[in-house]
Amino acid sequence: MQLLNSKATGRAVGQRREKTLAPLQPLRAPLASSSVSIAQEDRGKLATCRAASPTAVVQPTRELEAARDPAEPPSTNGGDRSHETDYVVIGSGIGGLCCAALLAKYGYRVTVCESHYLAGGAAHSFAVGGYRFDAGPSFFLGIGGPPGDGSPNPLKQVLDAVGESVETKKYDRWVVYPPEGGFFPNIASGSAYEATILKHGGPEALAQWRALDKAMKPLQTAAGLFPAAALRGDLGVALTGARFLGPEMMGMGLIAPLLTGPFSALVDKHVTHPWLRAFLDLECFVLSGMTARDTLCAEMAFMFAERNAGRTAIDYPMGGSEAIISALVRGIEKHGGRVLLRTHVEQVVMEGGRAAGVRLRPQGPASASASASSTTKPELIRARCGVVSNASVWDTQKLLPPGAAPEQWRRTSLKTPALDSFVHLHLGIDATGLPSDLECHHLVVNSWEQLTGPQNVIIASVPTVFDPSLAPPGKATVHCYCAANEPYDLWAGLDRRSPEYKALKEERAAPLWEALERFIPDIRDRTELKLVGSPLTHERFVRRHRGSYGPGISAAGGAGWPGPKTPVPGLTVCGDSCMPGIGVPAAAASGMIAANSLAPVWSHLKMMDALLPQPGSGGAKAAAAAAPARR
Numbered sequence: 001m002q003l004l005n006s007k008a009t010g011r012a013v014g015q016r017r018e019k020t021l022a023p024l025q026p027l028r029a030p031l032a033s034s035s036v037s038i039a040q041e042d043r044g045k046l047a048t049c050r051a052a053s054p055t056a057v058v059q060p061t062r063e064l065e066a067a068r069d070p071a072e073p074p075s076t077n078g079g080d081r082s083h084e085t086d087y088v089v090i091g092s093g094i095g096g097l098c099c100a101a102l103l104a105k106y107g108y109r110v111t112v113c114e115s116h117y118l119a120g121g122a123a124h125s126f127a128v129g130g131y132r133f134d135a136g137p138s139f140f141l142g143i144g145g146p147p148g149d150g151s152p153n154p155l156k157q158v159l160d161a162v163g164e165s166v167e168t169k170k171y172d173r174w175v176v177y178p179p180e181g182g183f184f185p186n187i188a189s190g191s192a193y194e195a196t197i198l199k200h201g202g203p204e205a206l207a208q209w210r211a212l213d214k215a216m217k218p219l220q221t222a223a224g225l226f227p228a229a230a231l232r233g234d235l236g237v238a239l240t241g242a243r244f245l246g247p248e249m250m251g252m253g254l255i256a257p258l259l260t261g262p263f264s265a266l267v268d269k270h271v272t273h274p275w276l277r278a279f280l281d282l283e284c285f286v287l288s289g290m291t292a293r294d295t296l297c298a299e300m301a302f303m304f305a306e307r308n309a310g311r312t313a314i315d316y317p318m319g320g321s322e323a324i325i326s327a328l329v330r331g332i333e334k335h336g337g338r339v340l341l342r343t344h345v346e347q348v349v350m351e352g353g354r355a356a357g358v359r360l361r362p363q364g365p366a367s368a369s370a371s372a373s374s375t376t377k378p379e380l381i382r383a384r385c386g387v388v389s390n391a392s393v394w395d396t397q398k399l400l401p402p403g404a405a406p407e408q409w410r411r412t413s414l415k416t417p418a419l420d421s422f423v424h425l426h427l428g429i430d431a432t433g434l435p436s437d438l439e440c441h442h443l444v445v446n447s448w449e450q451l452t453g454p455q456n457v458i459i460a461s462v463p464t465v466f467d468p469s470l471a472p473p474g475k476a477t478v479h480c481y482c483a484a485n486e487p488y489d490l491w492a493g494l495d496r497r498s499p500e501y502k503a504l505k506e507e508r509a510a511p512l513w514e515a516l517e518r519f520i521p522d523i524r525d526r527t528e529l530k531l532v533g534s535p536l537t538h539e540r541f542v543r544r545h546r547g548s549y550g551p552g553i554s555a556a557g558g559a560g561w562p563g564p565k566t567p568v569p570g571l572t573v574c575g576d577s578c579m580p581g582i583g584v585p586a587a588a589a590s591g592m593i594a595a596n597s598l599a600p601v602w603s604h605l606k607m608m609d610a611l612l613p614q615p616g617s618g619g620a621k622a623a624a625a626a627a628p629a630r631r
């Protein structure tokens with residue numbers, strides 16, 4: 001099927017002209033320079049948005065497929081995309097799609113606007129020359145079980161809620177290449193993990209590890225007991241969370257400050273062994289882009305919980321990260337929502353001090369006449385209930401007209417520290433003679449001292465190990481990158497077509513080649529396709545301020561991550577700039593929390609009834625059995 005291409009019809013991804021939406025009609029309001037008015041007679045509708053009319057189920061009409069190939073013809077100036085909906089979601093990252101899917105499930109009319117020609121944000125996949133690459137994440141936990149399996153992963157919970165699933169290959173390890181040479185498997189299970197610590201750190205490190213693990217147990221219990229699906233950003237959480245406040249939660253009040261503080265609070269107490277401290281910092285860095293000093297203890301509690309759960313929990317989605325994005329898009333569409341690609345939001349439209357819609361950037365001119373029409377006809381999407389931004393904390397501010405937001409909030413948001421960016425190497429290689437036991441994930445550490453330094457930690461994956469269909473027969477795909485450690489300033493202001501830019505790409509990709517040679521020594525000879533991505537690539541394709549991995553909000557700083565609510569009426573936020581932070585599960589949780597916060601409490605409770613095992617039920621017992629803290 002054709003991924004959305006608003007082309008001539010101005011319709012969404014896999015969208016047929018649906019009966020449930022109000023007929024598309026251009027808004028009559030004139031476009032002002034900084035803000036746009038919405039027609040007077042429509043204002044009353046804003047007040048009634050909470051009583052959103054349930055939408056009829058619309059079956060998906062297309063599969064996400066060919067349009068993801070860059071060979072797809074460029075966008076043409078299609079029909080007018082203006083229409084009216086309940087919520088507009090700006091951005092189709094994991095957070096935006098999860099939020100939109102749940103809002104649609106709750107019965108709201110939802111339109112997702114995505115700048116890119118592919119959905120997924122950092123988690124999009126793309127195809128070149130018969131190879132299919134994950135642009136970002138390829139490491140997923142707990143997304144592949146049967147519906148209602150009690151997975152604590154919020155992404156899985158959203159998929160369950162909208163009746164979608166992803167086929168995955170389950171596995172249990174990745175390989176670490178430390179600076180002292182050699183390599184060792186890092187196995188995602190408690191006892192195997194202990195064996196690694198004993199081998200590399202010795203008995204003292206193991207004893208300290210066990211003390212830390214013991215200290216983490218109550219935190220794992222607390223983190224596991226309160227599912228993201230029960231969270232919302234208002235007082236309604238007293239009702240939706242009440243059913244999880246059983247006896248097991250008694251005493252958890254004492255634990256809350258530890259959970260919301262830095263992981264180092266526990267590490268400093270129990271671990272002095274230098275190798276183990278560095279190894280724990282490494283785990284934190286690959287999760288949050290920061291060391292134990294700044295990483296939220298709750299994030300680590302989930303990781304400990306998964307590791308101690310005694311199940312093979314790492315999942316590679318068949319078809320790559322695109323399979324997850326496709327499932328979320330299907331979930332949106334089948335509940336009557338739409339995902340518009342190549343649809344860049346220029347500005348949030350304010351009406352009476354409230355976010356009431358979005359103004360779109362005119363689509364690229366395919367002809368002189370198209371160009372003329374795109375400049376004379378502003379396209380507006382009116383959102384009766386409000387706007388949700390999945391853009392980053394910095395980029396959301398750029399979308400607000402002057403004066404729309406309180407100055408202090410605007411300034412604080414813009415001052416949020418940004419983690420560094422990326423260099424990527426995407427390769428299509430000849431797979432002839434590759435070892436049959438080649439692992440998918442590899443983590444190279446060049447120095448334990450400068451852990452977060454530029455190009456020090458390098459991550460690589462060979463997803464064709466699990467899914468050969470991602471490459472032509474006899475070939476393999478490789479994705480290698482430095483995450484959160486490439487300084488944007490090295491690249492700032494460079495013209496992407498200039499020889500300087502091309503030379504810098506080669507220079508900065510050199511350590512990635514060396515990292516790959518640790519496990520495929522003849523990788524250069526095997527390479528048939530090479531793409532180097534820079535911070536500018538990331539900035540452009542994911543529309544991220546300075547191509548950042550995300551906000552560097554320290555758990556030690558006390559400020560905390562922002563929730564879904566903003567001081568701008570009608571504007572909600574989600575994505576990895578929000579609580580609980582960076583990573584696929586966290587971004588999914590933020591989307592879920594945003595949608596829950598916008599839904600009436602009774603709808604939220606109903607969703608939870610369908611989704612989460614009731615405490616004391618058989619499902620709950622099964623989930624409890626799987627949860628480490630209750631074993």
Ligand SMILES: Cc1cc2nc3c(=O)[nH]c(=O)nc-3n(C[C@H](O)[C@H](O)[C@H](O)COP(=O)(O)OP(=O)(O)OC[C@H]3O[C@@H](n4cnc5c(N)ncnc54)[C@H](O)[C@@H]3O)c2cc1C
Nearest residue numbers: 091093094095115121122136137138139345575576583584
């Ligand atoms: C290379 C890499 C590897 C990673 N590896 C992992 C991993 O293995 N496991 C893991 O859990 N996490 C990983 N992460 C982190 C994880 O992928 C991200 O935290 C998460 O996907 C971010 O989702 P998000 O909801 O914040 O949206 P984003 O991905 O930031 O998407 C936001 C979307 O909004 C769109 N947008 C912005 N402004 C506008 C506008 N004005 N109009 C229209 N659209 C707009 C953008 O185009 C973009 O598509 C990785 C990230 C990267 C980059």
